[in-house]
Amino acid sequence: MSGLAVGWALIALGLPLSGVLALAGDALGRDFAGVLASRFAGLLAVTRPWMWFAALYVALKIPVPLWPDGFPVLGLASTGALFVAALLFVWERENAWKAGLMALVAFVLGLGVEVLGSRTGIPFGVYSYATAPGPLLLGVPLIVPLGWFALTLTATSLSGGRPWLAGLLMLLWDVGLEPLMTAQRYWVWSDPLPLWAGAPVQNFLGWWGVGWLISWVFTGLAPRLFGLRREEWAWALPWQARDFPPHRGPSLSLLPGGAARGADFRVVYPIEAFFLPGGLVLVGRYVEAGVTLAAMLAGLWLARRVTRFDRP
Known part of the structure; x- marks a missing residue:
């Protein structure tokens, strides 16, 4: 029965893809292969190295429903790919030294608080690994210290370099991580x-x-990465971190025409926000999945509202 279920799952995944290819063939005409090859070459030319690892991070999540027992392997591989993507992203936008330092800081701090927390209950509460x-x-x-770097980089980017908002986005993320x-x-x-x-x-x-x-x-080590000036970084008080009008570089857009360079x-x-509730559904945590989706969508909405004045 398990083999039959896997077979039907593969068919279900293949049908939409075959439909897309058929429609693409109709749209591109007789020279389908040539046009497809040309467009693929163009895609390769503008795709940055970090994007390949980001794509791998997504791809490694897809087999989980077909191989539930492989969650530890796929989860570690996916998080590792995201860690490398984050490292390459900072390297591309800043330099190798800053990328390595930011990854090291997040990894060491993340590991340190987890070691402390699992032994003393500070700062998270009483839990065990x-x-x-x-x-281990x-x-x-x-997987835990690897995740701290990539997740915090994502939250800091989304918050426009506001540490208080990045922390809140991390909190909302953990709403789904805890039950899963x-x-x-x-x-x-x-x-x-x-x-x-x-x-x-x-x-x-x-x-x-x-x-x-x-x-x-992060915002102190690489303020420009998050669209900040050096003087906008407050050393002392967190609520002072954005008292200055933000300095923004080129628009970070996912639209064609410079899309790859501006992808963020x-x-x-x-x-x-899509995969985490999906994972909870797979383990039968339907209420938690709904709450997680609502929490992360609320985080996206809040980040959009708070950063809406950042655009020039």
Whole structure:
């Protein structure tokens, strides 16, 4: 039966693709192969290296419904691909030194707070990685510190370089991560005051705080990456971080005509807003899926509202 189900799933995936190819053939006429090859070559010419790894990150999520037991392998590979995409994105926009430093800071801070949190309950609450699948680093699943870099870069990009908003976007992201990752036994909560999926209020405040801290460091190391001037970065008070009119470079657009050069890492957030609720549906967490979708869409709406005056 499982083989039959896989077969039908592959057919279901193939039918839309065959329809698209048929329509494309009708639209392009007799020289379908030549036009397709030409357009593919044009696509290759404008596609940046980080985009290939971002595409791989998405592609590795697709087989999960066909191979549920492979979630640890696919999840780690997908997050690893996203980590490399984030590294290459910063390298392209800034330089290799800043890319490496930002990745190192996020990885070390993320790993550090997870080691501290799983042993002391600070800053997230009482939880354990005892049931987590490997590989582990200092008792923490490797997928976790890898994720802190890419997720915070996405949130900081989406927030327009506002650490307080980036932290909030991370908090809303964790609304979906908690029920999904606990269902997959990556961590187990034993906090006496659970609020959501076993996690206490403290956990979400911790996510906001750690997200704010890493984002704050990011905007200090590479303010131009997020459209900021150096003087716009506040060393002391988080609410002062955007007291200046923002300086914006070229428009970051996904439209044709410079699309690849202007494509921005913030696109990862809406992608996750689709896949994360989908993952919860697959493990039977329907209510959590709906709440996660609503939370992440609210985050996208808020980011759009807050950053709407950033465009020149």
